Amino acid sequence: MTDSESALAAEASRPGRSGRGGKRERLVKAAVQVFHxxxxEKTTLGDIARAADVPLGNVYYYFKAKDQLVEAAVDAHCEQIDALTAELDTLPDPAARLKALVAGWVDQRETAARFGCPFGTLASELDKRDDGLGEAPAKVMRTLLAWVESQFARLGRADAAALAVELVAAYQGMALLTHTLRDPGLMAAQGERLQSWIDSLAGA
Incomplete structure (x- = not known):
């Protein structure tokens, strides 16, 4: 992967690239960060208000309850996936796009070591609830899987769907281990392995 491709992946995978924004946008970005x-369960509306630098009373103008912020945070993850894949689609070929996706994950290894995968940890926590919110993260995961599958399909792989599951599952697994062991190097090493695997599938 070229330096420019790696830089693109890192920039695309980093949330909050559009500046400070309005109060609602700041609250949603803060919710994504603090929930992560x-x-x-441990996060209060006050925590989010402080992180967003918004008076607590203003929060209720946009969100009447924390669960509404949870839903907005899930939507924000979906928007981040859409923005990331749109930028990756500017790269010249499917293998480069998939490798840049992996590079973006690896670039977040220090954060993963401290807190785990930003979306995986949220999905795992919501899955334990019985209020319907546990089903919301599925749309984010389906969006990512569909894009990854499309890239493997462009490589001519008849097993593109299975390969997409394998790649995303590998990321979730290495993020979990990186967090559990507090070892960013583990994600770096596994990222290299995944990039070599993509090269092998592409016939490089």
Missing amino acids: EQGV
């Missing part, structure tokens, strides 16, 4: 770092 603290978990949904």
Whole structure:
């Protein structure tokens, strides 16, 4: 992968690239961050308000309850996936796009070591609830899987769907191990392995 491809993946995978934004946008970005770092159950609206630098009273103008912020955070993850894949689609071929996706994950290894995968940890926590929110993260995962599958299909792979599951599952697994062991190097090493695997599938 070229330096420019790696830089593109890192920039595309980094949330909050559009500046400070309005209060609602800041609250949603703060919710994504604080839910990742603290978990949904431990997070209060006050925590999110402080992280967004918004008065607590203003939060209720946009969100009447924390669950509405949870839903907005899930939507934000979906938007981040859409933005990431749109930027990756500017790369010249499917293998380069998939390798840049992996590079973007690896570039977040320090964060993963501290807090785990931003979306995987949220999905795991919501799955334990019985209020319907546990089903919301599925649309984010389906969006990512569909894009990855499309790239493998462009490589001519008849097993593109299975390969997409394998790649995304590998990322979730290495993110979990990286967090559990607090070892960013593990993600770096596994990222190299995944990039070599993609090369082999592409016939490089």
